[in-house]
Amino acid sequence: MTPQDASDAHNNRWSDLGRPPLNGAALRRALVREDGLWADVEVVQRTGSTNTDLAGLVTKENADEGAVLVAEEQNAGRGRLDRRWTAPARSGLFFSVVLKPTGVPVERWGWLPLLTGVAVAAALARTAGVDTALKWPNDLLVTVDGEERKVGGILAERAGADAVVVGIGINVTLRAEELPVPGAGSLALAGATTTDRDTVLRAVLRSLEEWYGRWRDALGDPVASGLQEAYTAACATLGRAVRAELPGGRSIVGEAVAVDGDGRIVIATEDGVQEPVGAGDVVHLRAV
Template identity: 55%
Template sequence: MPYTDLDRPPLSEAALNRALVRPGGVWTGITVVPRTGSTNADLAQAVRGGGKEGQVLIAEAQAAGRGRLGRSWVSPPRSGLAISMVLRPDVPVARHGWLPLLVGLAAATAVRRLGEIDVRLKWPNDLLVDERKLAGVLAERVDSCVVIGIGLNVTLRPDELPVPTATSLAIEEAACVDREPLAKAILRDIEETYRDWIAADGDADASGLRAACLAATATIGRDIRVELPGERMLIGRATGIDSSGQLLVTTADGREHSLSAGDVVHVRPAPAT
């Protein structure tokens, strides 16, 4: 049976702006649209047209939502949260690699608090529940800004999932599957974490970001198989995240490799031996 507006009510743009936009805050305006191709693409275009930091765009449905490396992200209308935002961090560019992890950590923290489920990070950009993908994060540099989008599965049924390895808050029987409080909590947590990171000049240790990410990341301490461009493969143990947000992987020969998100096609559990 298809969902109705009672099951999947629309978001209130006015309520989100009242709750999240304030003088001196990071968020300068929340726009909710019924449908678009890609919220990230729309905000990238806005930035090129002079858009400023703090713009947030939420779509009730996306026809061409994107993940990393051009992967698609599609879900039924009002079944999830597709949120993109413009950030312009005044920190060294070398530290911008932390932004996807920062947004992922804040979103996981908010969802864990409201949903009362154990949400973990998968480096560099996924949120997982028991190894099933709940959300993805995509960051793109546009001029001097970074456009970051997050797509969260909220009320998708098993037959609506894009892939069998995905999940939703409804499937996980989360305590909260109401998109409006979830959106408010996610954006509030992103703002708080972002401001702490900016105040520390993007230093992930001084701001506590690295410690929090390490504690929340399911990848660290596991044997993994990293698929690299050109059908190359790296198998080793994920041992940490460096000061730039890169994943540290130690291979069987004892060599340590630093991998940026742009270096990686997939990160998967290593095959059993």
Template identity: 50%
Template sequence: MPASPYSDLDRPPLNPRNLERALITADGLWTRLDLRRETASTNADAAAAARAGEPEGLVVVAERQTAGRGRLGRAWSSPPRAGLATSVLLRPGVAVPERGWPPAPLTGYGWLPLLAGVALVEAVVRLAELPAGLKWPNDLLIGGAKCAGILAEAVPDGEAPAVVLGIGLNVTLRADELPENPTGLPATSLQLSGAAATDRDPLLRALLRAVADWYGRWREAGGDAQACGLREAYVQHCATLGREVRVLLPSGEGLTGLATAVDADGRLVVHTAGVDHPIAAGDILHLR
């Protein structure tokens, strides 16, 4: 017989009715909540729904994720109800006339994981009352340790691919439950960092409302991160800028220099030997 979700009183289950009542509204972005007790990967679930024709606005949440993935295929998992594992389905290339949203160009899609990062850091700072920052492109840092990761995946669909944004946040993980991070960053959780709140229901609501807010601004601006204020907000929260960094590129080559900017396409600009290098993808190590 499976263990009761109330067996650990520090980790109560999410309340689907309360979440649906708060998030699924007639004029809101979110259209359906799929809350699962356990799944292999919320990103895989949302991608499968996209391939089956699910419209924009699906939210998949798992109380336990057994085969979650981070960047470069890395594993991301946590004990039941100890974190937030959620993925949302977006269709940025599809016009929404009733909202005044033109199709966003493919060239702007690189901003979506950064958008999720801004939404996440805003939710954590407001509810957990912790100083948090973003390591480009997709890690939430608290006190120099990784507390969350974001993974964006495109799902082919003609000329306007769908996008699945996955977010994994460590909420009440204890020290002996923290995952190992192959990039060298230590891991932490909101609870271990002294968060003022670790109730996952309001955290999830705040996160999804912030994602919807920033996504709406970005769509209204035609996918222009500068015009909607997204680029400015990301730069404000980015803990990578102004640091010496080591970049491991997908090709296997390395680059060391000063992270000076995030450009109009969301790329990290690294200055070394008098040359600016825009980095679209790579593992970043903060050197100081």
């Protein structure tokens, strides 16, 4: 195969028949409704980061709430703490959405990544038959060969004065030899009943629309909307011994005992102090 042949094969959306391309027109017909949240669904073959692209549209063109951008491949995808997110073309779902929670106090916007996790986990369980747990604050976990593996992540970023761009990445058909790190997984490796990305994406966006609407109607109240209860039930971090790496280089070790009303994880240390953590990297040490 010549270098040009290799390039053509990479750029051909049908080069891997087990990973067919998404149909943007069909997704728009299924998801965009006059009275619904989703205003548009655009599918691009390749981009650096869907979050970066949508945030730019918000700040430059005041993109509407409900804009959805899906990339078949990202070459500069980002997770929390600027970690890279890479995967083969069409092996997963890599997309971002614009949310403008008008009427919800800004101090409650921190629930949006947790809300997204609840919505995604519900959709994956219902559609793909995969039990999905949530690692605070933004990781999606599945079980592969008896081990806890990360199947996806969520990144929420402020864009302009009134918008949040929420990015979601889910490994769908990644094979064992394609996993970027030992702790990664995919829906396929977790025994999903379907790996049809079109079906999974529709389910995730519908679930997100439902949970976002419930939360926004409750003016962001995590109790009244049922969000705090649902997140607590799905959170694999609770009841675990954890280490939280905090901004500034400080770390604390203890048991994760609660998620408080601000969406923070509360860690009980050996000194008997319960410390809420709102930002940082949490590592699961062992089951308690």
